[in-house]
Amino acid sequence: MAEYGDHESSGDPLETLRHSAAHLLAAAVTELYPDARYGIGPAVQDGFYYDFAFSKPISESDLPAIESRMRKLAQADIPFVHETMSREQATEEFRRRGQDYKLELIADKVEGDEVSVYRTGDFLDLCRGPHVRSTRDLKAFKLLRVAGAYWRGDEKKPQLTRIYGTAWPTPRELEDYVKFLEEAELRDHKKLGKDLKLFAVDDRIGPGLPLWLPDGATIRRELERFIVDEELARGYLHVRTPDVARLDLFRQSGHAQLYKEYMYPPMTFEDGEQLELRPVNCPHHIVIYQTELRSYRDLPLRIAEIGNNWRYERSGTLAGMNRVRSFALNDAHIFCTPDQLMDEVKGAIDLALYFSRVLGIDEFWYQLSTRDDVKDKWLGTEEQWQEAQASLAEALESMGQQYRIGVGEAAFYGPKIDFQVYDAHRREFTNSTVQVDFQLPQRFDLEYVAEDGSRKRPVMVHRGAAGAMERLFSYLIERYAGAFPTWLHPTQVVVAAVKDEFNDYAREVGERLRASKIRVHVDHRSERLDRKVRDAKVKKVPYIGVVGGKEVESGHVNVQNRAGEKVDMAVDAFVDMISAEIAERRRTPPHSWGGGPTGQRG
RNA sequence: GCCCACGUAGCUCAGGCGGUAGAGCAUUUCCUUGGUAAGGAAAAGGUCCCCGGUUCGAAUCCGGGCGUGGGCUCCA
Known part of the structure; x- marks a missing residue:
């Protein structure tokens, strides 16, 4: 848990940026809610947060107003000014502002008589820094959500309102991050489950x-x-x-x-x-x-x-x-x-x-x-x-x-x-x-x-x-993202005929796969091939075996993998290929036409 | 457990400042026989999370529950 002192001499510019964004957030909040008391506001993975005690509860619908105030302050080009005060002076400053959480931190966490503070316009925070030069250096940030958080991580202490945000050096990186969040939503196991x-x-x-x-x-x-x-x-x-x-x-x-x-x-x-x-x-x-x-x-x-x-x-x-x-x-x-x-x-x-x-x-x-x-x-x-x-x-x-x-x-x-x-x-x-x-x-x-x-x-x-x-x-x-390796996937192969008259052959192919303990579903619905392929793809089935006149003729099956690549092969060869892949619990098939699991984020 | 948000058909969601509800997909039936990501039509499907209260009347307003999500605390 980051507290006073955790950011001393942090050399990471991104962390400095985010910590500064947290100050900007607190500055905006104290302008909009003059009686809000602020707790701590560190940089965290991908962003920052700041904890506040509001006189009446706020919700996510209040975030846009706070965010636009932050933008206004950012444009105002307000410098982050570092000052050192005596303990007495700092205590007086924060007492005058009614910031009792800060007083508690000064009493408990600050050693010696020198107290390091940062000033951003009217906003004053107990902080060792470092910070960016000016609010203007904060060009890409976004408030994300509010949450309850116990003061100093102790559930017996009062619960503050934590506002989470994200901040990046450039708008482009912010966009990428927002996109990442959206993609994470699609991979979420609750949704996919x-x-x-x-x-x-x-x-x-x-x-x-x-x-x-x-x-x-x-x-x-x-x-x-x-x-x-x-x-x-x-x-x-x-x-x-x-x-x-x-x-x-x-x-x-x-x-x-x-x-x-x-x-x-x-x-x-x-x-x-x-x-x-x-x-x-x-x-x-x-x-x-x-x-x-x-x-x-x-x-x-x-x-x-x-x-x-x-x-x-x-x-x-x-x-x-x-x-x-x-x-x-x-x-x-x-x-x-x-x-x-x-x-x-x-x-x-x-x-x-x-x-x-x-x-x-x-x-x-x-x-x-x-x-x-x-x-x-x-x-x-x-x-x-x-x-x-x-x-x-x-x-x-x-x-x-x-x-x-x-x-x-x-x-x-x-x-x-x-x-x-x-x-x-x-x-x-x-x-x-x-x-x-x-x-x-x-x-x-x-x-x-x-x-x-x-x-x-x-x-x-x-x-x-x-x-x-x-x-x-x-x-x-x-x-x-639901595209499990073949050995784990609930349906390893879907066999689909191009039209009903080949359903018998499709069933025969299915039986031959099943005989080798491959989990296969023969899609014999009177639907167009397009539909059957789509439904299998939505289910992220590793292999789709398509059969029609040509395949009946040659005793083959036309196989499409998850990458969408197609290969025509004999049924026995198909069985052998999948059996080997399953037996070895392979994460990616060996053949050049890929079809392995979706890569990790990146 | 605490803070914030949310809870309308199986799913994704509209709607509704009080007069018992809609779409798309999925499902069922019929038509269609189509070579690699959604063919067409029709039908069926809802105590609008639950319980109270206000009201002539509540899915809509109020209160209390329950559940879900994101956090906090905790943890495999």
Whole structure:
């Protein structure tokens, strides 16, 4: 969270521009709403925002007026003037203006007696800068939306009105950005999920509980097969466990205490039985570990499951398939000795990298999430945390991976590595994660028999290599804009005859494809070819096989790929080509005529 | 949960300052047999999100819910 001081000596001219645009916004707002108090206004990715307390609420319909006032001020060529004041003088200045948020910042954030401020005409802001020379340097900006935001990111503090905007060096770049936003809208998984009939949400089922429609379920099945097969090949043992357990299990794990706000209320029966929908899979897997006495020879034991988790997320946080209240996690718990920990962490990272490569997750970065100093948030000793954090960092470093540290973002039982990815709107979210846990083994008194016959405590690694199926799906929809690689696409081929009299041949071609387990739809409607091709293209089907007199004659099929290129080929050759593409889970077909997934934004 | 916006046929949306609603696409039927992104016609389809209130009368105004979207907080 950018606050006073975050922008000191920032050398990035674009950031300077955007930060200056934020000042311009605040200057315009204070002119139009003299009693508005302003909070903070930093540059952010692609733009800027400023937080205000208005005496009466404003809405997006007020933005055009504010924006035109900004333009007026921009044209007025008002210089950004840097001044230094004494703490006393600055306090007096902001008190006179009734800017109590600024007074709070001076009191809490400014060290020493010198306070750096910027003046833009009548507008005065606590700020270290730097800024552009004059408001006139701000030539391309646009206000986007209003949103509520808690003062200093604390939901117990008052909620301010945040106005978001975007700013660019030139109008041309602003236009490009606006165009990007429009294109992102078209890739949005909520829109495509509906258009392509991949999933649905319905009030009667409930918020955050999407339905997987047949085509969406097909994609999920393919993903799950891929994931499970790969994990089996890497020595994971796949299990199946129920979605509920006795509440006591979660008391023992600590979730009932530390994770309560996200858990569904327990189901209580007349005989006193209390069952709980599980928010995580770990306790079930731990119980599996404990079904027999384990030897060091059994370790590492990698127990995996695509398990359903139930978390009652706050209503305002739900979003399509990306954030839901019931999801299936590609989860695994690795029980190992401390000596094996490093290799297991590396193995988990390697698996996540492999999944990313195959699925086309090309852009991501790592965050090492560590604990902060708030003692009662975390289980375990400082030493254990240090040790675990060091293991994760070392694993990443030894694999030559760069990472960022997120202080205070760990799980309550241990630090973790998160793989952060972006959606179509460049919003960041966690897709997969690797977490070290010294706590649960202790809470459940896990042990194994060591070489010398003594009982020892294993270490646990939690990892979600491909993340939650729902979130992964939302990512993939946006990544491919619905034009999934052939192996994932719900309909791999549409066969269409040029007229009804060739429908029999079309069906025959369909059968031959189906015999090779290719998902094919024979479009035998009495429609013109144009229409059938269009409908297949709208569905982003990878291959359209057209048949008519010529093809019946030669035993061929005329194939059009997504790029619109056409090739005439024997049916067997077509089957072989697609089969190979599917078997290798190719992202782009090998032949020169392309047809691969739509590229990423750019 | 909080802030702002939105909620009219399966979908995308018009309309309506109070007199129970329209289009295009999709669906169904009929006609059309057409070589690579929308052939033609007809029919059917709506408690205008829900519950209250004001009113002779509410989809429209007011209040309260619920849901969706964008943020905040949180997170796979």
